[in-house]
Amino acid sequence: MGRLPCCDNIGVKKGPWTPEEDLILVSYIQEHGPSNWRCVPTNTGLSRCSKSCRLRWTNYLRPGIKRGNFTRHEEKLIIHLQALLGNRWAAIASYLPERTDNDIKNYWNTHLKKKLLGKINQETYAGGAAADGFPVNEKGQWERRLQTDINMAKKALHEALYMEKPTFIYESNPSSCSSSHSSGGGQPPPPTYASSTENISRLLENWMRKPAKPLEDASFGPANSAESTQLSVACGSLSSEGSVFQVESKLSLDPDLQYSLIETWLLDDNYGGGQDSNLMLHHLPLDASD
DNA sequence: AAGCTGGCCAACCGCCAACCC
DNA sequence: AGGGTTGGCGGTTGGCCAGCT
Numbered sequence: 001m002g003r004l005p006c007c008d009n010i011g012v013k014k015g016p017w018t019p020e021e022d023l024i025l026v027s028y029i030q031e032h033g034p035s036n037w038r039c040v041p042t043n044t045g046l047s048r049c050s051k052s053c054r055l056r057w058t059n060y061l062r063p064g065i066k067r068g069n070f071t072r073h074e075e076k077l078i079i080h081l082q083a084l085l086g087n088r089w090a091a092i093a094s095y096l097p098e099r100t101d102n103d104i105k106n107y108w109n110t111h112l113k114k115k116l117l118g119k120i121n122q123e124t125y126a127g128g129a130a131a132d133g134f135p136v137n138e139k140g141q142w143e144r145r146l147q148t149d150i151n152m153a154k155k156a157l158h159e160a161l162y163m164e165k166p167t168f169i170y171e172s173n174p175s176s177c178s179s180s181h182s183s184g185g186g187q188p189p190p191p192t193y194a195s196s197t198e199n200i201s202r203l204l205e206n207w208m209r210k211p212a213k214p215l216e217d218a219s220f221g222p223a224n225s226a227e228s229t230q231l232s233v234a235c236g237s238l239s240s241e242g243s244v245f246q247v248e249s250k251l252s253l254d255p256d257l258q259y260s261l262i263e264t265w266l267l268d269d270n271y272g273g274g275q276d277s278n279l280m281l282h283h284l285p286l287d288a289s290d
Numbered sequence: 291a292a293g294c295t296g297g298c299c300a301a302c303c304g305c306c307a308a309c310c311c
Numbered sequence: 312a313g314g315g316t317t318g319g320c321g322g323t324t325g326g327c328c329a330g331c332t
Contacts, residue, residue: 016300016326038317054318055301090320105321106299 013047017056021046025053026061034062059102066098070107078104079112 089101
């Protein structure tokens with residue numbers, strides 16, 4: 001049996017929302033909260049289907065939504081995440097809590113995709129190529145780095161997805177821990193971190209199997225999950241523009257974390273990392289008491 | 291000034307997984 | 312357990328607007 005429509009479409013208004021409708025919807029949600037959307041049209045008298053009400057709220061009326069131009073950092077973060085996650089706009093939006101998935105999707109389709117394609121075409125026709133495999137572009141250094149980042153992330157993702165064995169291999173190297181860990185109680189196990197491209201791809205594999213965590217959870221990947229491997233992985237690249245630092249700073253790491261963030265910078269030609277970019281992994285066991 | 295074109299973006303559509311009874 | 316319902320998600324559409332001819 002086919003799926004029934006969310007509404008019978010009879011007497012249901014479509015098209016742009018009016019300020020009056022917005023007001024009615026906001027007032028109702030303020031009182032009752034954003035739940036049970038099916039009742040919203042009936043209870044408010046709005047001639048809209050429940051789905052339309054929900055979309056209007058989540059994409060436009062919900063508090064905390066930032067509108068207007070995307071910052072350069074947001075732009076770079078989206079490009080990073082799109083390369084890693086693909087068109088999973090909701091997952092990407094979870095890392096930019098002030099932006100809606102619809103906004104990000106629109107911005108990608110109307111600005112970034114075009115921009116990147118244009119960049120690639122321009123460089124293809126220019127014909128030049130630097131030692132790191134990307135064409136030389138004197139004008140746009142940051143764009144070049146961006147392209148390096150994308151290439152690197154795609155490579156990591158590809159390996160992460162097609163690795164045969166999901167087994168993790170870790171190497172322990174506490175000396176590399178930029179530790180600020182100082183919680184009392186039992187001695188936590190020594191931190192481990194990935195120190196090879198093979199490990200990175202396996203870390204990423206596990207990450208890709210889990211839904212992305214929102215920023216409020218202060219971590220990427222499978223962390224915060226009791227049955228998880230208690231790892232948190234962030235992948236990106238470092239450049240003088242600080243794109244990964246931006247990712248990191250946006251994470252607002254939980255002060256209760258048992259360990260401080262461990263960073264390993266890898267300079268590995270296999271990942272196409274030039275002097276400007278590196279693959280960075282964060283591995284943070286969240287709860288050493290278990 | 292009028293018509294045309296392309297860009298932008300809010301909103302819609304349809305699929306799907308989770309949830310509920 | 313299974314079918315119906317709901318909410319979430321990604322792709323697409325269509326209307327508005329600015330710039331161009």
